[in-house]
Amino acid sequence: MRYLFKGGLVLDPKTRLEKEWDVRVAGGKITELGPHLEPEADGEELVDVSGKIVAPGFIDAHVHLREPGDEVHETIRTGCLAAVAGGFTAVCAMPNTLPCADNEAVIEYVIKRAKDAGLARVYPIGAITKGRQGKEIAEMGALYQAGAVAVSDDGNPVENSEVMRRALEYTQIFGIPVIAHCEDKGLSADGLMHEGAWATVLGLRGIPAQAEEAMVARDLLLAQLTGGRLHLAHLSTAGSVALLRFAREQGIKVTAEATPHHLLLTDEAVQGYDTNTKVNPPLRSKEDVQAIRAAVREGLIQCVASDHAPWAQEDKEQEYHRAPSGIAGLETAVPIVWDTLVVKEKMKPMELIARWTTGPAQVLNLDKGYLAVGIDADLTVIDPHLNKKVEAESFYSLGKNTPVNGRSFQGWPVLTVVEGKIVMRDGKVKEDIN
C-alpha cells in the first residue's frame, strides 16, 4: 500500500521539525517528506490529515502483555490491538509472565507472537534475576541476543543491593538499561494506597512516598558506584523527582518514566473503593502529581509510559484488599496526557511527543521515534481538538480496568501507521490489512 498523508502539521522532536508538510509512504518506508507533495495517480491513497498532528510512531516503554501464562487477562495479540488503538506503534513488554522472561525461549516466543499479530512492534524486556526472585542475575547475554532491549524485575524491586549492583555492572557488556521498580517492601508492607489523609479516612493501610524514594536513592547510588545505566520505572513522588534531579547533577546515568495515571489522578480518587484506582506505586498526593507533571514538562523525566496492566473483570470486582494492582492504560494514555499537559498546562506538543518518541528510543537504544526519508514508516497522527469520552467496554484490551471510564479528554490518536500500514483509523483497528 502507498499513502500520501496530506495537510497535517508534521512534528519531529529529533530534528525539531514543525511544518505543514506532507508524508509519502510506500513499501513500508517513508519515501518523501516535504511541502505540497502532489498525489500520485495510480494506487496511492490520499489521506487527509489537515488540522491534525503527524508524529513519529509513539513508543510505550512499559506494558504488561500477560502472555505467556495469563492469557485470561491479555494476550500479545489483544495487547497489540490495544496498543495501536491507543496510537502506539511499539511497546516494550515486561517480563513478569508465566513462565517469566528470564530465558531466551520466552523472549523468542514473545517476539514470534507479536509478529503473528502483525500490529504493533513488541520489544521484550528480560528479567534481571532468575525467576524474578532477586537472588541470582539472569542470563542477560542470552536475553540480549534473543532480542531483549532491557532488563527489569518490574513488580518487584531487587531487594538485595549486591545483586542490583551486579546487574548494573553486568548489563554494561550489552549497553542495555536496568529498569528499576523502586519499592522498599519493608516500608510499603501491606499498604494499599498512598499514606496520607485519604488513607486515614478510608481506613486503608498506607504506602508512604518514602517507600519509593528510599529505593530510588539506593539505586541511584548503585548507578553511581557502577557507572551502569539505570532507568526508573513509574516515578510517583516529589521526593523521587528531587533525587533524580540531584543524580543528574552528579552525572549519574539515569533516565525515568512517569505514567498517565500518576500525571492525572491523586489519592482522592480511591474514595469509593473503586479497585480500578489500585495501582503500584499508588496514586499520590496533589503535591506529588504537580512535581511529576513539572518533571515531565521539563524533560527531567523523559518518557511517559502507560504501565498497561490489564486484569480480567472478576479479579478487579473484589474487596480493595484482594484486588490486584494495575490499570489498563494503553487506550487512554495519549488522551489523558494530552489533555492534562497540552490542553490544560500548555505544554508544547513537540515536547510531549518527545516523551513518547525520542525519550523512550534513547532509553532503550531503539533506532526509532523520528522521521526521515528511507526509514520504516511508523507514524502516529493526533487530532488535538477531538474531545471524546472513555468507554472501557469498547477497549480492545481484555482489561477494562480503568479509573477514567466515562471521563472526557481532548487530544486523541486518530491514525496509527506501522511499517507503512494503517493499523488504526479513527479509533478502529483494521484487522484486515493488506
Add this chain to the structure above:
Amino acid sequence: MRIKAKDLIGMDQLDREQIGLILQTAKEMKTILKRDIKKVPTLRGKSVVTLFFEPSTRTRTSFELAAKYMSADLVNINTSVSSVVKGESLKDTGKTLEAMGVDIVVIRHSMAGAPQVLGGYLKARVINAGDGFHQHPTQALLDMMTIQERLGGFEGLKVAIVGDILHSRVARSNLFGLTTMGAEVTFCGPPTLMPPGLERPGVNVTYDMDEAVAEADVVMMLRIQLERQKAGYFPSIREYSRCYGLNKQRLALAKKDCLVLHPGPINRGVEMAGEVADSLQSCINEQVTNGVAVRMALLYLMLEQKEE
C-alpha cells in the same frame, strides 16, 4: 424524615439533623427495652440478614436482638461455613441475597470498603457493622447516645479518644459523628499507632495521655489488640499500659464527672484499670444497652419509612 442515603457506610454521610433523628428515635426505642415484653410488630414481614466475615459476638447479638424486638425476620450468615468459604465473591454473595428478596443486609468485614462495594451490587439497604479500619457507624451512634443521655448534648464537649487510632474504625466513626455535633475531639496514642492527616478544626492529636485527659468531659478508651505488640508498634504490653492505660490517677485529671467509654471487650489492666471500668463514671454497660436501641432505631428508619 428518613435516612437519606441507601446504605449507612460511615458517619461522614450523616449531617446534624440525621444524627439527631437517629438519636431521638433510639431514645424512644429504649423505652421498649425497658418493658417486660420487649416486642413490637413494627417490622413484621421485613427481612434482615447479618453477614459477618469477621468474628463478633456483641455487635451481631445486638443487631439480632434489635431486629427480633421489632419483629423482623432475621437470618445470620456464618461465613465460615457458607459458600464464601467455597470461594464465592462478595459480588455473587450480594446477588444471591438480592435474589432471595432481602430488605436489609448488615455486614461486618475485615476489609475496609467491603460494605460500600456490596451496597453497589444490591437494591437492598446495607448497614456497615464495621469494616476493617474504616468505620463502625452504629458503634459511634451508641457512644453518642450514651454521651447525650448523661451530658445532655455535644456542643463544646471535650472528648479524648485514646489508644490504637491507626487500626480503629470506632475512632474514625466517632471523629465524624462527634465533630458534626459540635464536640471537640482529641486523639491520643503512640505515634506508631497514629495515622497521618487527622488534624482539622475541632480535632487535636497528642501522644501525651495526661494532656489528652486533662479537663475532658468524656474519655473513650479503645481496645488494644495484643498482637500489635508482636507487629512492633510498641515494645511491651506493660509499657503500653503505663503510657496509655486509664487508671484512677489519670482519670482525676479530667473533669469531675467525666464519662468513661469503651467499645469492649476490655483488656482489664491493659488499656483500663479494673476499678475504672467498674466505677460510677464508667458507662460501659449503658453503651451495650444503647447499642440495641440505636440499631432498632436504624432498622426502623431504614425499613419502615416509605420513600418521600
